[in-house]
Amino acid sequence: MDDINVFQQFLKDVKHLKDLELQHVHNKRCSQNKGSTINKAKRRRPRFNPLEEMNEIEFRKKYRYTKENMRRIIEIVRDDLEVDYYAPMKRNQVPIDLQILSAIRFFGGTEHPELSAMAHGVSLHTMAKITRRVAAVLSSKASSYIRMPATLSEKERMMRSFQSLSNMPQVIGALVQTTVRLQLDSSRVQASRSCYSGTESPAPIEELVHLQVVADAEHKIRDLDIRLSEELDLSTAPELFSLSRIKERFEQNEFRGRILLGNDSLSCSPCLFTPVQYPKTKAEDLYNHAHAITFAPAIKCLNVWMRRFGILGSELLGTFGSAKQTITALAVLHNMAMEWNDPSIDADSCLSVYKPNFLGYAHGTSTIEEQRNRNEFIKSHFSNN
Helix, strand or coil: CHHHHHHHHHHHHHHHHHHHHHHHHHHHHHHHHHHHHHHHHHHCCCCCCHHHHCCHHHHHHHHCCCHHHHHHHHHHHHHHHCCCCCHHHHHHCCCHHHHHHHHHHHHHCCCCHHHHHHHCCCCHHHHHHHHHHHHHHHHCCHHHHCCCCCCHHHHHHHHHHHHHHHCCCCEEEEEEEEEEEEEECHHHHHHHHCCCCCCCCCCCEEEEEEEEEEECCCCCEEEEEEEEHHHCCCCCHHHHHHCCHHHHHHHCCCCCCCEEECCCCCCCCCCEECCCCCCCCHHHHHHHHHHHHHHHHHHHHHHHHHHHCHHHHCCEEECHHHHHHHHHHHHHHHHHHHHCCCCCCCCCCCCCCCCCCCCCCCCCCCCHHHHHHHHHHHHHHHCCC
């Protein structure tokens, strides 16, 4: 009888253990399902429409444009972004309008990139993909928004706008240069240059990207040249100009009888007039004064551009190719803002004035032969004043 009782107790214990095991499995599944729900909730970050849910002042501060002008940009870019040539973006289900808004807010550099990503309900990794995609589309429109005047009437109109500033004739553009820092993608650099070996990750490689901008009197960018520092043997302003497409176009007489203005870091040439370094006559003083006033739009153009898009004043990340696309895209966006008279930057009095970075630039030196055209110009237009 005792043996029977023991056996029955044993069966009860086995059943109890099985019940506990089943309960544990059930609890584990519930926990996993709950965790999965939480993870999905985390992944599905809340998204909102800034154009509808932010007031005009707050929107302009974050996105660097008025709402009306932002809608214009969205209409211009939307169709190109809808072409599915970046398959990973489709899985993230980020609306096209929100992609454009998040990219431009990121370009503005008004906050940490992670905050910009969180504000639009995307991860930092997705934000990087979005910005590259938007920059690629915008840069593809450069020929429509960044161009020197082509027709005679366009050239004459641009010269008149410069001449109205200080009565300096023949000027068709003002040229200014600066640099932007670029932190190269170390993994891609390693693959392309095969310059690293070992188990540890290579340190980030920082480069300087040299920019040359030709601006008009209305502070629009008319020509843009972008080069990596390794392309320039001496890293000087005259060397950058000598390699640029705009110099080649002047040498081919595309702008016959017209000139560019540059600062004293450049060399005077038949197509590029710089200030007289040591003026000795009244005519040279008058020329320098008119030069400074007429050249000022180039400095303001660079200033407004850099202030509107704060990432240009900090550091770009990625490859030189992606950086070039981003810089070109920002020039396109700047020209859109100038064309539409967007007031958002001027309205923000808290912004500091951007100072162009001329690291490594030497003062330009020019020969007497190169200065001959400038001397004749001064004699013709400033000697009788």
